[in-house]
Amino acid sequence: MRTTTIILAGATALGIFATAASAQQNMTGTITKIDRLNGTISIQQTQSGTVGAGSGAIQEFKVTDTNKLEPFHAGDKVNFSASEGGSTKTITDLKKQ
Template sequence: MRAVGITLATVALFAGTLPALAAEQGTAGMVTGINRLNGTIAIKRVPNGTVGANTAGAAQEFKIKDNAMIENIHAGDRVTFSTSDAATPTIIKLDRQK
């Protein structure tokens, strides 16, 4: 009986951390558009240089956690970003590359 309780507690712990593990961390891209009124940003992912990665695909639109994050960001800037794993992809960290 005790082993079942420990197993269930462990499963619950891992299930709670899965969204954080699935979130994208440190992805690179180029800003293709910003909508400051709606708090969204469109980013085209930059290929990582592996064989066959010469096309990055279309830009994806993300919600911004805090509008202050995009104050110094402009279309054409290269950025690194991290997103939360939610129904609507939300950028939780955004850094402009120099």
């Protein structure tokens, strides 16, 4: 009984860790729109995988510090990380490629 409890607790902890690790993945994409007044940025993610794969859907992200958007423009290719809290996706890291 105790061994089963330990195994289940370990499996649960591993599942929680894997979810947290995937919550902030490094992604690449192209900026399609920047709204500096509302602190949002829209990015079309680059699809990973085989040659000839199309582009991903355009997603809008919140930016906590709008001053960080100054060097960026629509059309820039970027590497970024984002976190999701509730229904809001927030950029945590943004760099030009």
